[in-house]
Amino acid sequence: MAIVIDILRASTTINTLLQLCNEVYITDSIEKANSYENTIKIGERNGKKIEEFDFGNSPTDILKNKEIILEHVKNGGKVVLTTTNGTRVMKRVFKNANYVLIGSITNAKYVAEKAVELSKSGITLVPCHRKGTFAIEDVIGAGLIARYIEEISKEKTKNEEVLAAKLLTKGDWKSLILNSNSADNLRNLGYHGDLMFCISENSQNVVGMFDGEKVVKI
Numbered sequence: 001m002a003i004v005i006d007i008l009r010a011s012t013t014i015n016t017l018l019q020l021c022n023e024v025y026i027t028d029s030i031e032k033a034n035s036y037e038n039t040i041k042i043g044e045r046n047g048k049k050i051e052e053f054d055f056g057n058s059p060t061d062i063l064k065n066k067e068i069i070l071e072h073v074k075n076g077g078k079v080v081l082t083t084t085n086g087t088r089v090m091k092r093v094f095k096n097a098n099y100v101l102i103g104s105i106t107n108a109k110y111v112a113e114k115a116v117e118l119s120k121s122g123i124t125l126v127p128c129h130r131k132g133t134f135a136i137e138d139v140i141g142a143g144l145i146a147r148y149i150e151e152i153s154k155e156k157t158k159n160e161e162v163l164a165a166k167l168l169t170k171g172d173w174k175s176l177i178l179n180s181n182s183a184d185n186l187r188n189l190g191y192h193g194d195l196m197f198c199i200s201e202n203s204q205n206v207v208g209m210f211d212g213e214k215v216v217k218i
Protein backbone atom coordinates (compact mmCIF):
# COMPACT_ATOMS: atom_id res chain seq x y z
CA MET A 1 0.00 0.00 0.00
CA ALA A 2 1.44 3.37 -1.02
CA ILE A 3 0.00 6.83 -0.42
CA VAL A 4 1.21 9.35 -3.00
CA ILE A 5 1.27 12.88 -1.63
CA ASP A 6 1.43 16.04 -3.75
CA ILE A 7 -0.02 18.82 -1.60
CA LEU A 8 0.54 21.64 -4.11
CA ARG A 9 -1.55 20.69 -5.91
CA ALA A 10 -2.08 17.38 -7.79
CA SER A 11 -3.37 15.28 -4.85
CA THR A 12 -5.60 18.11 -3.66
CA THR A 13 -6.95 18.63 -7.18
CA ILE A 14 -7.66 14.91 -7.61
CA ASN A 15 -9.51 14.76 -4.28
CA THR A 16 -11.50 17.84 -5.26
CA LEU A 17 -12.45 16.25 -8.59
CA LEU A 18 -13.51 13.05 -6.78
CA GLN A 19 -16.15 15.13 -5.03
CA LEU A 20 -17.62 15.76 -8.51
CA CYS A 21 -16.96 12.48 -10.33
CA ASN A 22 -16.02 8.87 -9.60
CA GLU A 23 -12.83 8.68 -11.65
CA VAL A 24 -10.04 10.92 -12.86
CA TYR A 25 -7.79 9.78 -15.71
CA ILE A 26 -4.12 10.40 -14.99
CA THR A 27 -1.30 10.94 -17.47
CA ASP A 28 2.17 12.47 -17.46
CA SER A 29 1.80 13.39 -21.13
CA ILE A 30 -0.02 16.36 -22.69
CA GLU A 31 -0.27 14.40 -25.95
CA LYS A 32 -1.93 11.48 -24.16
CA ALA A 33 -4.35 13.85 -22.42
CA ASN A 34 -5.29 15.29 -25.82
CA SER A 35 -5.97 11.80 -27.17
CA TYR A 36 -8.95 11.17 -24.88
CA GLU A 37 -12.37 11.72 -26.51
CA ASN A 38 -15.22 13.61 -24.82
CA THR A 39 -12.93 14.68 -21.97
CA ILE A 40 -12.44 17.75 -19.82
CA LYS A 41 -8.68 18.35 -19.82
CA ILE A 42 -7.07 19.66 -16.63
CA GLY A 43 -3.38 20.34 -16.27
CA GLU A 44 -0.36 22.53 -15.92
CA ARG A 45 3.37 22.71 -16.47
CA ASN A 46 5.38 24.59 -13.82
CA GLY A 47 2.11 25.77 -12.34
CA LYS A 48 0.80 27.48 -15.49
CA LYS A 49 -2.40 26.18 -17.07
CA ILE A 50 -1.71 24.29 -20.32
CA GLU A 51 -3.03 26.70 -22.93
CA GLU A 52 -5.38 24.43 -24.85
CA PHE A 53 -6.74 22.75 -21.70
CA ASP A 54 -10.09 23.48 -20.07
CA PHE A 55 -8.67 24.12 -16.60
CA GLY A 56 -5.33 24.40 -14.84
CA ASN A 57 -4.35 22.19 -11.89
CA SER A 58 -6.38 24.44 -9.60
CA PRO A 59 -8.84 23.00 -7.08
CA THR A 60 -10.49 26.37 -6.54
CA ASP A 61 -10.95 26.97 -10.28
CA ILE A 62 -12.47 23.48 -10.54
CA LEU A 63 -14.95 24.21 -7.74
CA LYS A 64 -15.83 27.56 -9.33
CA ASN A 65 -16.77 25.57 -12.49
CA LYS A 66 -18.21 22.49 -10.81
CA GLU A 67 -21.56 22.70 -12.64
CA ILE A 68 -19.72 22.35 -15.98
CA ILE A 69 -17.86 19.27 -14.73
CA LEU A 70 -20.95 17.72 -13.11
CA GLU A 71 -22.99 18.14 -16.33
CA HIS A 72 -20.13 16.77 -18.47
CA VAL A 73 -19.70 13.66 -16.31
CA LYS A 74 -23.47 13.13 -16.05
CA ASN A 75 -23.49 12.95 -19.86
CA GLY A 76 -20.79 10.26 -19.86
CA GLY A 77 -17.76 12.48 -20.30
CA LYS A 78 -14.31 11.79 -18.82
CA VAL A 79 -11.93 14.01 -16.84
CA VAL A 80 -8.15 13.80 -17.37
CA LEU A 81 -5.35 15.41 -15.33
CA THR A 82 -1.68 15.92 -16.12
CA THR A 83 0.72 17.84 -13.88
CA THR A 84 4.43 18.56 -13.58
CA ASN A 85 5.22 16.23 -10.66
CA GLY A 86 2.34 14.37 -9.04
CA THR A 87 0.91 12.52 -12.04
CA ARG A 88 4.42 11.44 -13.05
CA VAL A 89 5.16 10.04 -9.58
CA MET A 90 1.82 8.22 -9.43
CA LYS A 91 2.64 6.36 -12.65
CA ARG A 92 6.08 5.42 -11.28
CA VAL A 93 4.84 4.29 -7.87
CA PHE A 94 2.10 2.15 -9.43
CA LYS A 95 4.77 -0.08 -11.01
CA ASN A 96 5.90 -1.24 -7.55
CA ALA A 97 2.83 -1.02 -5.33
CA ASN A 98 -0.26 -3.23 -5.25
CA TYR A 99 -2.45 -0.39 -3.98
CA VAL A 100 -1.89 3.34 -4.52
CA LEU A 101 -4.01 5.88 -2.68
CA ILE A 102 -3.95 9.66 -3.18
CA GLY A 103 -3.18 11.63 -0.03
CA SER A 104 -3.46 15.35 0.65
CA ILE A 105 -3.82 17.57 3.72
CA THR A 106 -7.46 18.03 2.78
CA ASN A 107 -8.10 14.25 3.17
CA ALA A 108 -5.31 13.40 5.63
CA LYS A 109 -7.41 11.63 8.27
CA TYR A 110 -9.71 10.00 5.72
CA VAL A 111 -6.90 8.55 3.59
CA ALA A 112 -5.18 7.30 6.75
CA GLU A 113 -8.37 5.49 7.81
CA LYS A 114 -8.72 3.86 4.37
CA ALA A 115 -5.05 2.90 4.23
CA VAL A 116 -5.15 1.21 7.64
CA GLU A 117 -8.40 -0.56 6.67
CA LEU A 118 -7.00 -1.86 3.34
CA SER A 119 -3.35 -2.41 4.11
CA LYS A 120 -2.18 -5.98 4.72
CA SER A 121 1.55 -5.36 4.76
CA GLY A 122 2.48 -1.86 5.79
CA ILE A 123 1.92 1.58 4.32
CA THR A 124 4.53 3.56 2.37
CA LEU A 125 4.19 7.33 2.27
CA VAL A 126 5.49 8.87 -0.98
CA PRO A 127 5.99 12.66 -1.04
CA CYS A 128 6.15 13.69 -4.72
CA HIS A 129 8.58 16.59 -4.31
CA ARG A 130 9.12 19.14 -7.09
CA LYS A 131 11.17 18.60 -10.22
CA GLY A 132 13.39 16.15 -8.39
CA THR A 133 14.13 18.51 -5.51
CA PHE A 134 12.89 18.46 -1.92
CA ALA A 135 9.37 19.90 -1.48
CA ILE A 136 8.64 20.60 2.19
CA GLU A 137 4.88 20.69 1.65
CA ASP A 138 4.80 17.06 0.55
CA VAL A 139 6.89 15.95 3.54
CA ILE A 140 4.60 17.86 5.90
CA GLY A 141 1.62 16.17 4.23
CA ALA A 142 3.27 12.80 4.82
CA GLY A 143 3.89 13.72 8.47
CA LEU A 144 0.25 14.66 9.06
CA ILE A 145 -1.01 11.46 7.41
CA ALA A 146 1.55 9.40 9.38
CA ARG A 147 0.25 10.83 12.64
CA TYR A 148 -3.31 9.79 11.76
CA ILE A 149 -2.13 6.32 10.69
CA GLU A 150 -0.40 5.87 14.05
CA GLU A 151 -3.44 7.21 15.95
CA ILE A 152 -5.72 4.72 14.16
CA SER A 153 -3.41 1.67 14.02
CA LYS A 154 -1.87 2.25 17.47
CA GLU A 155 1.48 1.36 15.87
CA LYS A 156 4.49 3.66 16.01
CA THR A 157 6.87 3.82 13.05
CA LYS A 158 10.65 3.53 13.37
CA ASN A 159 11.17 4.94 9.86
CA GLU A 160 13.43 7.96 10.36
CA GLU A 161 12.12 9.84 7.32
CA VAL A 162 8.60 9.57 8.73
CA LEU A 163 9.83 10.60 12.19
CA ALA A 164 11.37 13.72 10.61
CA ALA A 165 8.17 14.42 8.66
CA LYS A 166 6.08 14.14 11.85
CA LEU A 167 8.44 16.57 13.60
CA LEU A 168 7.76 19.18 10.90
CA THR A 169 4.05 18.99 11.74
CA LYS A 170 4.62 19.88 15.41
CA GLY A 171 5.32 23.53 14.66
CA ASP A 172 3.67 26.16 12.47
CA TRP A 173 3.56 23.84 9.47
CA LYS A 174 1.09 26.01 7.57
CA SER A 175 3.62 28.87 7.46
CA LEU A 176 6.32 26.46 6.32
CA ILE A 177 4.11 25.47 3.38
CA LEU A 178 2.99 29.04 2.59
CA ASN A 179 6.65 30.11 2.49
CA SER A 180 7.77 27.14 0.36
CA ASN A 181 9.23 27.40 -3.15
CA SER A 182 6.14 25.71 -4.59
CA ALA A 183 3.91 28.25 -2.83
CA ASP A 184 6.01 31.20 -4.04
CA ASN A 185 5.65 29.95 -7.61
CA LEU A 186 1.88 29.51 -7.30
CA ARG A 187 1.39 32.86 -5.54
CA ASN A 188 3.32 34.59 -8.34
CA LEU A 189 0.95 32.91 -10.82
CA GLY A 190 -2.08 34.24 -8.93
CA TYR A 191 -3.08 31.02 -7.14
CA HIS A 192 -3.05 32.29 -3.53
CA GLY A 193 -6.58 30.89 -3.09
CA ASP A 194 -5.30 27.41 -3.97
CA LEU A 195 -2.62 27.65 -1.28
CA MET A 196 -5.17 28.30 1.45
CA PHE A 197 -7.42 25.54 0.07
CA CYS A 198 -4.58 22.98 -0.05
CA ILE A 199 -3.68 23.44 3.63
CA SER A 200 -7.29 23.13 4.89
CA GLU A 201 -6.77 19.97 6.97
CA ASN A 202 -9.45 17.26 6.72
CA SER A 203 -11.77 19.43 4.64
CA GLN A 204 -12.46 16.52 2.27
CA ASN A 205 -13.76 13.05 3.21
CA VAL A 206 -12.88 11.43 -0.08
CA VAL A 207 -10.11 9.20 -1.38
CA GLY A 208 -9.21 7.52 -4.64
CA MET A 209 -7.19 4.49 -5.64
CA PHE A 210 -4.93 4.66 -8.71
CA ASP A 211 -5.20 1.67 -11.07
CA GLY A 212 -2.41 2.69 -13.42
CA GLU A 213 -4.66 4.70 -15.72
CA LYS A 214 -7.23 6.43 -13.52
CA VAL A 215 -7.91 7.28 -9.89
CA VAL A 216 -11.19 5.69 -8.84
CA LYS A 217 -13.12 6.90 -5.81
CA ILE A 218 -13.33 4.18 -3.11
Ligand SMILES: O=C(O)[C@H](CS(=O)(=O)O)OP(=O)(O)O
Pocket residue numbers: 006008009010011044045046047048057083084085086087128129130131182185186
Ligand atom coordinates in the same frame (compact mmCIF):
# COMPACT_ATOMS: atom_id res chain seq x y z
O1 LIG B 1 0.47 22.46 -10.34
C1 LIG B 1 1.21 22.58 -9.33
O2 LIG B 1 0.83 23.17 -8.29
C2 LIG B 1 2.62 22.03 -9.40
C3 LIG B 1 3.44 22.98 -10.25
S1 LIG B 1 5.14 22.99 -9.87
O3 LIG B 1 5.73 21.77 -10.40
O4 LIG B 1 5.28 23.03 -8.40
O5 LIG B 1 5.70 24.19 -10.50
O6 LIG B 1 2.66 20.73 -9.97
P1 LIG B 1 2.30 19.39 -9.09
O7 LIG B 1 2.50 18.23 -10.03
O8 LIG B 1 0.89 19.52 -8.62
O9 LIG B 1 3.27 19.39 -7.94
Ligand SMILES: [Mg+2]
Pocket residue numbers: 006007008009010085086128129130135182
Ligand atom coordinates in the same frame (compact mmCIF):
# COMPACT_ATOMS: atom_id res chain seq x y z
MG1 LIG C 1 3.44 19.70 -5.99
